Amino acid sequence: MSYETILVETRGAVTLITLNRPKALNALNTQVLADLTQAFAAFEADPAQRCAVLTGSGEKAFAAGADIKEMADKPAADFFLEDFFAGWTSDLVKKVRKPWIAAVNGFALGGGCELAMMADFIIAADTAKFGQPEIKLGVAPGMGGSQRLTRAVGKSKAMEMCLTGRMMDAAEAERSGLVTRVVPLADLLEDALKTAETIASMPTMAAMINKEMINAAYETTLDQGLLHERRLFQILTATEDKVEGMNAFVDKRAAQWKGR
Numbered sequence: 588m589s590y591e592t593i594l595v596e597t598r599g600a601v602t603l604i605t606l607n608r609p610k611a612l613n614a615l616n617t618q619v620l621a622d623l624t625q626a627f628a629a630f631e632a633d634p635a636q637r638c639a640v641l642t643g644s645g646e647k648a649f650a651a652g653a654d655i656k657e658m659a660d661k662p663a664a665d666f667f668l669e670d671f672f673a674g675w676t677s678d679l680v681k682k683v684r685k686p687w688i689a690a691v692n693g694f695a696l697g698g699g700c701e702l703a704m705m706a707d708f709i710i711a712a713d714t715a716k717f718g719q720p721e722i723k724l725g726v727a728p729g730m731g732g733s734q735r736l737t738r739a740v741g742k743s744k745a746m747e748m749c750l751t752g753r754m755m756d757a758a759e760a761e762r763s764g765l766v767t768r769v770v771p772l773a774d775l776l777e778d779a780l781k782t783a784e785t786i787a788s789m790p791t792m793a794a795m796i797n798k799e800m801i802n803a804a805y806e807t808t809l810d811q812g813l814l815h816e817r818r819l820f821q822i823l824t825a826t827e828d829k830v831e832g833m834n835a836f837v838d839k840r841a842a843q844w845k846g847r
């Protein structure tokens with residue numbers, strides 16, 4: 588399948604998706620959303636694919652935000668009537684049950700930062716810069732930044748970043764818990780793909796359920812989350828991979844996963 592604005596390739600059980608509008612610093616327009624939605628749906632539907640990596644083409648940007656040129660002359664009523672950004676904030680993330688990683692290779696601003704935060708976790712290049720500079724355009728985050736950034740780095744830092752529009756460098760992003768680790772730009776893709784391969788080598792249902800459990804922590808009370816976790820754990824005990832994984836441990840041999 589070919590796409591207008593992204594590149595998609597498979598490497599074993601890992602799908603690599605690259606935002607590919609380098610001249611516009613990979614700005615996110617309606618076509619990018621359509622392409623990403625289709626690519627993630629194909630990833631989700633293919634049982635041979637078990638983890639994905641999303642990155643940006645070029646060395647400068649992961650994505651410098653929603654496409655300002657697409658929004659500049661759009662009438663306000665159209666934003667409302669089209670429910671602009673709805674596809675980004677709900678459909679794209681919630682329909683992907685398999686794990687995926689954002690490999691942030693430069694600017695991740697506005698919608699770019701928001702898209703990275705939709706990933707299950709972020710690995711950042713030492714050149715990465717994160718920010719929600721929408722205020723400088725007279726607006727505010729629209730793809731989840733006010734919610735996900737606040738949950739990731741806390742109210743004080745999220746508030747300061749959104750109110751001043753300042754960028755956070757990779758070191759600060761790691762200190763603040765926004766990214767899992769920082770690696771040199773030259774090593775970013777290799778590191779992200781290797782991590783994705785490790786995840787892809789795990790039993791599929793256990794990976795999907797670990798993801799679901801952790802995401803539930805954002806959306807519920809502690810009591811409900813603990814119950815949800817316990818029930819999902821109990822469901823996993825019904826899988827062939829649970830029997831194999833525990834027997835392999837007892838027999839002191841490597842597990843042979845079946846993915847079910």
Ligand code: CAA
Nearest residue numbers: 610611612614651652653654655656696697698728729730
């Ligand atoms: N939308 C459309 N085009 C963009 C863009 C964006 N978000 N960001 C960069 N570009 C384009 C520029 O217009 C420029 O195109 P031309 O060569 O045709 O002029 C090209 O990418 C290169 O950009 P610059 O010349 O500006 O590069 P720079 O190195 O001088 O600056 C930058 C880099 C600091 C990232 C700067 O491009 C910038 O500030 N970009 C906008 C960042 C921003 O405001 N993002 C938020 C967008 S709104 C949003 O995302 C809403 C939401 O919540 C979803």
